[in-house]
Amino acid sequence: MSSASSRRRAQGVVRYSLPILVTLLAIAGGLIYRQIRRGSDADQPVQAVVAASGPVVRTTLGTDELLQHAREAMTAHRLLAPAGNNAFEFYLAVLQHSPGNRVAQDALREIFPFAANAAEQTIDAGDDAEAQRQIDLLTRADPGNYTLTLLRAKLQAQRTAAAQSVPPPAAHREPAAPSGKTPAPATPVAPAPSTVVVASAPMAPTRAANTLTPSEQAIAQLHVESTPVEAAPKSAVHVRAPSTMQADASSGSDPVLTHRVAPAYPPEAKRTRRQGWVDVAFTVQADGSVSGASVTDAEPKYVFDRAALSAVSRWQFNPSMQDGKPVAAQMRQRIEFHL
Template structure:
């Protein structure tokens, strides 16, 4: 049998491509390319946009406050996704309430539980939503922070980040309570200090006023004592008649003292007599050149103001032979003591 042309034919048959197989391969390639451009690429572009927008939201917490759709429940899935994309562009990731991307995506999942775009968007942007919530906690907007934590819990209730956020929220609340308590304590301490200062000032003013009043009283007493001393300048001890001094100091002058020629005994006060009181009165008197007594004053007495009037009345009626100097009468001042004794 001639086999010279059989082996080349077999080789050609083994190296040739079946047209059916080629057609199938072409169809698969075309479908793969179409799927990439129609499904895979748009999906990845959308996810990358969500991630970038989520990062921007975490970095810039100031979200737009435009009004939410009038009736969210009436929106279709496509409309909800469009609202979610708009919210992401406006940096409304988890706030404000009712008008944020997370709520729109979760509404999509309520209408269409298997929607991959919404589920992936929530999963991939969860960390950025948590970062935005953490900033709300740091801003100490505790009610809003609690709402955002509850919203994140609806999206991924088992995520451990929620535990961290709740711990931070509780810590911030305690810190704020402690700061408020410290501020109240400081305010109370300041008020107590002000009250103490006011009380001390009032006491100091009262003490100063009392000291000034006492000083005025003492000065008035000194002034009164000075006036009394001026009115009663006589010495406490009995003195010799002043007319005698010139007689001792001037040897060339002949001076004689005034001599009592008529003495009137004082009347014993009735009240003192009834009280069995005794005493004495020192009086100072002026004897004129005619021997008449004038200017009778009480300079000392014991007891005081009991026998004064009787003594002055009696002495005023005395008569003297005037004192003489070189034979000429002169006026002199004398001091006498009158005794008041009850005869027993």
């Protein structure tokens, strides 16, 4: 082979090899750059999440990292606050990544009563905006939970009471008294009390006892002793019969329970071995039906409320009789849940 031919062949090899070499170097450089960026991102999430200013939960975190931050928030009792750095938001972020994640679902279900109690404390503190944020957060976890109805009612009652206590605008105030005359003292106006079904204050007549009619006094004194509810095997519930209702002898006959629906022991409470009681106030109408059932107190809160209200609302009575006619009667019932 001549030297000229060999030289041309070498030039052809170099001409085709150079682009291939450049392409391989570019690919290798791109892979190295991606590895460096991935390692850099892995070092940043913790600082972004646990900053003191309460940042928004980062959606770029993995499921394991979100679960770890959620557990840390629960240990620090950060169930709903601060915004962006609390257990509820971390667990909800987990469900965005993995909708069927059982760890997040079970955790949200178990801490819901405690988070609802924290939201109620925020309402009591008068922080309207924060309370609304927390209720919205609870709604994302369990939109059909009856506790949310109670919390919204309490927040709305607080807003109404606050609105009633605000002084009128300057344009609607009384004109100033003429010079040299002493203006009449203003009569203080007390804010209207908030009436919320979760309030623990006992029912009392709105008028003085000596101004009530005998029938009204009798209705105010009617009550039923507590009813234990026990969780038996096979998820059954046994309820002992209530004690006789007490009233003045002159008030006529008392309401008599004729049909009782036994409260169902909540499965989640049974699984976690939780016990407690619920005080329910309601009205026995003249036709013997129950209306206006509401929780006046409970321990623990929001765990057995729905079961107690659902059962009591379906009870039937022989109504109270006054002067030979059926009349409405106010009743109170404590339902106890025991394992």
